[in-house]
Amino acid sequence: xxxxxxxxxxxxxxxxxxxxxCTFSGFSLSTxxxxxxxxxxxxxxxxxxxxxxxxxxDKYYSTSLESRLTISKDTSKNQVVLTMTNMDxxxxxxxxxxxxxxxSYRFDYWGQGTLVTVSS
Amino acid sequence: xxxxxxxxxxxxxxxxxxxxxxxRASQSIRNNLNWYQQKPGKAPKVLIHAASSLQSGxxxxxxxxxxxxxxxxxxxxxxxxxxxTYYCQQSYSTPRWTFGQGTKVDIK
Numbered sequence: 001x002x003x004x005x006x007x008x009x010x011x012x013x014x015x016x017x018x019x020x021x022c023t024f025s026g027f028s029l030s031t032x033x034x035x036x037x038x039x040x041x042x043x044x045x046x047x048x049x050x051x052x053x054x055x056x057x058d059k060y061y062s063t064s065l066e067s068r069l070t071i072s073k074d075t076s077k078n079q080v081v082l083t084m085t086n087m088d089x090x091x092x093x094x095x096x097x098x099x100x101x102x103x104s105y106r107f108d109y110w111g112q113g114t115l116v117t118v119s120s
Numbered sequence: 121x122x123x124x125x126x127x128x129x130x131x132x133x134x135x136x137x138x139x140x141x142x143x144r145a146s147q148s149i150r151n152n153l154n155w156y157q158q159k160p161g162k163a164p165k166v167l168i169h170a171a172s173s174l175q176s177g178x179x180x181x182x183x184x185x186x187x188x189x190x191x192x193x194x195x196x197x198x199x200x201x202x203x204x205t206y207y208c209q210q211s212y213s214t215p216r217w218t219f220g221q222g223t224k225v226d227i228k
Contacts (some may be wrong), residue, residue, distance in 0.1 A: 100164075110164060
């Protein structure tokens with residue numbers, strides 16, 4: 001079955017760079033049409049799409065955060081990595097990775113999320 | 121980016137009630153609209169895709185409708201496990217999909 005799991009630090013200091021890893025199983029990111037996304041949710045607030053990487057290595061970013069984000073994949077390890085630079089307390093959130101399956105115009109599988117707190 | 125606005129932000133209902141949540145897009149998104157359910161401490165789960173198609177395994181008491189800019193999700197015969205927060209999400213403006221602000225359904 002399809003699973004995704006986020007990992008990374010629970011606490012980062014302001015101005016530091018955050019690196020999160022999504023490790024997945026049950027599908028291959030080399031399969032045509034597959035995509036993995038990062039989405040975040042500040043405590044008590046709504047969901048915000050951050051970034052996406054496609055099977056063909058196309059990459060897309062939130063317009064408002066593009067300058068701070070980098071997404072990459074390691075197909076052999078079934079991992080997608082997101083880095084976010086210059087972290088600020090407003091970036092405190094639960095960060096999710098989520099899949100878009102081939103031909104599926106929806107986030108059909110999600111990780112359980114990882115809470116990242118930005119504080120000195 | 122396409123803005124998605126949900127109403128109401130919250131509602132109180134009783135088991136057995138029928139509830140409807142509305143989502144409005146800032147421009148036409150045809151039928152490229154999905155609905156998710158999120159319970160506290162859990163990841164969202166897709167309920168309805170393409171505005172009205174029920175995701176596999178989702179109970180038939182959930183239904184979706186709409187096209188263009190206005191959409192609804194209805195839950196008939198509300199069950200205890202349906203108390204949650206619901207989000208709409210547009211998949212028209214690829215790749216920058218956007219979510220509504222959420223509607224919390226709690227027990228009256």
